[in-house]
Amino acid sequence: MVIEAISRFDFDKTVEMIVAEAERRDWKVPAVHDLQQSLAKSGKTVRPVKVIEICKPAYSGQMLELNHERIMSVMMPCRISVYLKDDGKTYLALLNGGEMAEGQPGKIADVMKAASDETFEIVKVVKG
Numbered sequence: 001m002v003i004e005a006i007s008r009f010d011f012d013k014t015v016e017m018i019v020a021e022a023e024r025r026d027w028k029v030p031a032v033h034d035l036q037q038s039l040a041k042s043g044k045t046v047r048p049v050k051v052i053e054i055c056k057p058a059y060s061g062q063m064l065e066l067n068h069e070r071i072m073s074v075m076m077p078c079r080i081s082v083y084l085k086d087d088g089k090t091y092l093a094l095l096n097g098g099e100m101a102e103g104q105p106g107k108i109a110d111v112m113k114a115a116s117d118e119t120f121e122i123v124k125v126v127k128g
Contacts, residue, residue, distance in 0.1 A: 001099060001100065002093055002094070002095055002096070003093065003095075003096050004092070005091065005092055005123065006089050006090070006091055006127070007082070007089075007090040007091065007092055007126040007128060008126060008128040009126055010090055011048050011050075011082065011083075011084055011090045014090045014092065015050050015052065015082050017125050017126050018080055018092070018122060018125070018126060019032065019052060021122045021123075022054045022122050025118060025121070027054045027055065027056045027118075027122070028054065028055045028056070028077075029052065029053065029054055030054075030077060033050060033051040034049075035050065035051060036048045036050075047083065047085070048082075048083060048084045049081065050082050050083075051079050051080070051081050051082075052079065052080045052081075052082065053077040053078070053079055054077055054078050054079075054080065054119070054122070055076060055077035056115065056118070059111050059114060060076055060077070062107065062111050063076070063107075063108065064076075068105070069105075069107055069108050069111075072108055072112070075097075078094070078095075078097070078115060078119055079094065080093070080119070080122070081093045081094070092123055092127075094119060095116075096116065097112045097113065097115055097116030097119065098113045098116040098117060100112060100116075101113045101116070
């Protein structure tokens, strides 16, 4: 359900490249959440973690314009996590939307699979 991969690049470069590739493919990037910074405000120390939110209106519009498909808004926008582990390597993680789409009604399955496939293409720019 969740796919993890190692980036060929350092943390900041990985985030930068994923954002740039998403935008190049006409995805919007409504937010990049810096969880390390957020937790530091609460006195917690964690390694760098950023969650990149991406949304492509061509996909999300197909789901949100229809009454029964709107339930899938709980999964929007799509997210890609970038984080460091104790081994010093940069990792990324994302949901396998194609797998999650299996068994869903036609329109939901089609859109989720297409969005997932393109998200996998976005992260290929950094995968080791």
